[in-house]
Amino acid sequence: MGEFELIRRYFLPLAGQGKSRSLILGPGDDCAIQRIPAGRDLVFSVDTLVEGVHFPKYYRPDYLGWRALAAAASDLAAMGADPECFTLALTLPAADEQWLAGFAEGLRAASDAFGLALAGGDTTSGPLTLTLQVHGTVDEGTAIRRTGARPGDLVAVSGTLGDAGAALEYLAEPAPTPDMAAMLDRYHRPRPRLELGRSVRGFASAAIDVSDGLLADLGHILQASGVGASLDSARLPVSPSLARLKGDASVAHALRSGDDYELCLTFPEDRWGAMPESVKRQLSVIGVIQAEAGLYLDGTDCSAGGTPSGFDHFRGKG
Amino acid sequence: MGEFELIRRYFLPLAGQGKSRSLILGPGDDCAIQRIPAGRDLVFSVDTLVEGVHFPKYYRPDYLGWRALAAAASDLAAMGADPECFTLALTLPAADEQWLAGFAEGLRAASDAFGLALAGGDTTSGPLTLTLQVHGTVDEGTAIRRTGARPGDLVAVSGTLGDAGAALEYLAEPAPTPDMAAMLDRYHRPRPRLELGRSVRGFASAAIDVSDGLLADLGHILQASGVGASLDSARLPVSPSLARLKGDASVAHALRSGDDYELCLTFPEDRWGAMPESVKRQLSVIGVIQAEAGLYLDGTDCSAGGTPSGFDHFRGKG
Known part of the structure; x- marks a missing residue:
């Protein structure tokens, strides 16, 4: 199964643009498009998980799908952001359909639970590695940073x-x-x-x-x-x-x-x-x-x- | 050298928030922050390069830094977008300083040439893999899609x-x-x-x-x-x-x-x-x-x- 068919079968069902108010073009073009409402800031974070480093070899693919999006979404939580959408760069040694079905199922469950729609991605051949970037929004200037702690807090x-x-x-x-x-x-x-x-x-x-x-x-x-x-x-x-x-x-x-x-x-x-x-x-x-x-x-x-x-x-x- | 020191030494010089009009918080927090001007759309695309698949083994690191950002930025060109910023997820087998210095140099040259500021990233240990996500902006509704070709064009x-x-x-x-x-x-x-x-x-x-x-x-x-x-x-x-x-x-x-x-x-x-x-x-x-x-x-x-x-x-x- 080729890259494009892979993407279509397992990941396009996660695109669900309706899930995100701001995502106006999802996977399938050169870029995705997000329209951030006036008065809102975009916040975004990228996380990589490598097999054997961040999760065990032969880790259950449905757990992996959930954990990967959960770990990335946690950075949105730390900014106080409303979740919007995410991209998935998935590097796989082989197009194992059973693995992909399990992974997509875990990812879909997390996508639904966290309110993050799939905006785009890239599927490549190589050692199992996942990079997810999550996008959220906050009212202008209200993101919670690491820099604001003061004596007495x-x-x-x-x-x-x-x-x-x-x-x-x-x-x-x-x-x-x-x-x-x-x-x-x-x-x-x-x-x-x-x-x-x-x-x-x-x-x-x-x-x-x-x-x-x-x-x-x-x-x-x-x-x-x-x-x-x-x-x-x-x-x-x-x-x-x-x-x-x-x-x-x-x-x-x-x-x-x-x-x-x-x-x-x-x-x-x-x-x-x-x-x-x-x-x-x-x-x-x-x-x-x-x-x-x-x-x-x-x-x-x-x-x-x-x-x-x-x-x-x-x-x-x- | 630890992950944080690596990032600081070689990649923070690329952050240069001034390069992007919309990037208001770069690397160093849980998320980066972008403020998209009213009337503009955000367009974004993610690309992965795997050693031995998308570039040869022992490929010159300065070429790799340039090529990785150029390949990603090309998707912004295809939407007619103005470049703003990018994230870099870099998976490396070892923290080889000479390699990193060369890679950062190629990436910096491309970052300057294309007007893309480093917004954030993740550095992990594993087989050499790069995932870059580029962000651009266009006037609302003016991004050029793949869907608009009509007979006679x-x-x-x-x-x-x-x-x-x-x-x-x-x-x-x-x-x-x-x-x-x-x-x-x-x-x-x-x-x-x-x-x-x-x-x-x-x-x-x-x-x-x-x-x-x-x-x-x-x-x-x-x-x-x-x-x-x-x-x-x-x-x-x-x-x-x-x-x-x-x-x-x-x-x-x-x-x-x-x-x-x-x-x-x-x-x-x-x-x-x-x-x-x-x-x-x-x-x-x-x-x-x-x-x-x-x-x-x-x-x-x-x-x-x-x-x-x-x-x-x-x-x-x-």
């Missing part, structure tokens, strides 16, 4: 941390317990915080999604904003399943594991106070921004020159 | 065809003649027809860039527009160098070779007549659009079911 995270990272140990488990299954679900079916991201627009001073681990990602906010932070390890949100599986070591997972796709946010105290309870309930306050550089956990500076490797001593914690 | 192409494809035979030539060197320059340093694309906006009824070969790419216009075409092989623009190197076989190159990144356009006759001479001079009229399906060359239908393989009998022509 509260540091908060959504959901629970460490689950997806813990799942890596159970990927080959033939009979996962319910707790393991809960971890695996977080890894295979991440749910980017798009709704929450939109809800905190106008309240949060800075935001990032937790893809590389809380310490690394919060570190990016601190560096971009020129500030430091103090965290309280007892306030880190850990799921009951992770706590049962990992005991005290769950704190290390919550600090270092990636792939959770939760949001890490900062809020001026008065803006936090002004937020609806329904939004606050989705967040845990874990610390405070300070003027002094460094990332302090329970009073100990663990920024060690600002590199994530400085946190290695947490690996064995507990 | 003239078919025209820019520049000369077949040169880049012929160069493939000379890539390893230790002492290329001046004619071979001319072919090689077309292959290594393609120049997308951005200026010409903008000039024909409002005149051309359909457009595509010649990346896969004239017959294949014109075939896409015919299919999208629901029409056929008759071409005159004697009117195909062939460079003197290609004619000297290939003799009568140069026609087959002009019909089938890819990588030239010229434009194939259709024009209603009155719109053609209304165009400035300075624009017409860059184009060769090679045929006419007809209502009847099929792609006729010198009176012989060579569409053979619409697949490019139907043109195989031209390989030996001459």
Whole structure:
């Protein structure tokens, strides 16, 4: 099956231009066309996933389709953006129809769930690699950047941390317990915080999604904003399943594991106070921004020159 | 050297937000931000290049940087768009500084030449693969699509065809003649027809860039527009160098070779007549659009079911 037939059969059904208010020409021409409403900004982000690096070899194609779009969409959540559309550059060793059908099914489910229409793409032959670019929109000037954290701001995270990272140990488990299954679900079916991201627009001073681990990602906010932070390890949100599986070591997972796709946010105290309870309930306050550089956990500076490797001593914690 | 340092050292100098009027936030946050002026449409296209498939192994990195952006920008030319910015997803087997310096240099030269600022990207570890997405803008509703060709429209192409494809035979030539060197320059340093694309906006009824070969790419216009075409092989623009190197076989190159990144356009006759001479001079009229399906060359239908393989009998022509 040739490239064009491939695209037609498996990906054109995802185009659904109606899904995006702004996409006025989808796949099939030299370019796609988006008409951004006056007073709105376009925000966009690109993410690559390589087999054997970002996902295991022989990974289930429907999980891959979902995860690839979820990981990309998480960057829109971190800007507080409304999702619009995406492009898919798919490099495949062979046109395996069964694989493609599964991949397209996972991608379609994510496309529907996140409200992202396929705008265009490119299919090439080579080692399995995916690059997705997601497009969203926000009211002019309201995108939440990494640069806005100020001393005194509260540091908060959504959901629970460490689950997806813990799942890596159970990927080959033939009979996962319910707790393991809960971890695996977080890894295979991440749910980017798009709704929450939109809800905190106008309240949060800075935001990032937790893809590389809380310490690394919060570190990016601190560096971009020129500030430091103090965290309280007892306030880190850990799921009951992770706590049962990992005991005290769950704190290390919550600090270092990636792939959770939760949001890490900062809020001026008065803006936090002004937020609806329904939004606050989705967040845990874990610390405070300070003027002094460094990332302090329970009073100990663990920024060690600002590199994530400085946190290695947490690996064995507990 | 880590991912972040890599990006900073070699790619941040390309960000130059000032290059694009619409790019208001470049690399370094979860997303880039573009503010499209009211009354303008965003057009965008994504292209992947895989080592060993789209370019030879051990290909010179500065050529690769230029070619990758040129190939992507050519899709903007085919829509008649003004270039704005691009994203780069770069998958690399290793962080080889010498390679990166060369690649960034070629990319920078192309970025300057085409007026495309780096908006964001992702650097990952894996087999050498590049995915570039280019963004341009046009006045609302004026992008040139593939669907607008109508019976009686003239078919025209820019520049000369077949040169880049012929160069493939000379890539390893230790002492290329001046004619071979001319072919090689077309292959290594393609120049997308951005200026010409903008000039024909409002005149051309359909457009595509010649990346896969004239017959294949014109075939896409015919299919999208629901029409056929008759071409005159004697009117195909062939460079003197290609004619000297290939003799009568140069026609087959002009019909089938890819990588030239010229434009194939259709024009209603009155719109053609209304165009400035300075624009017409860059184009060769090679045929006419007809209502009847099929792609006729010198009176012989060579569409053979619409697949490019139907043109195989031209390989030996001459």
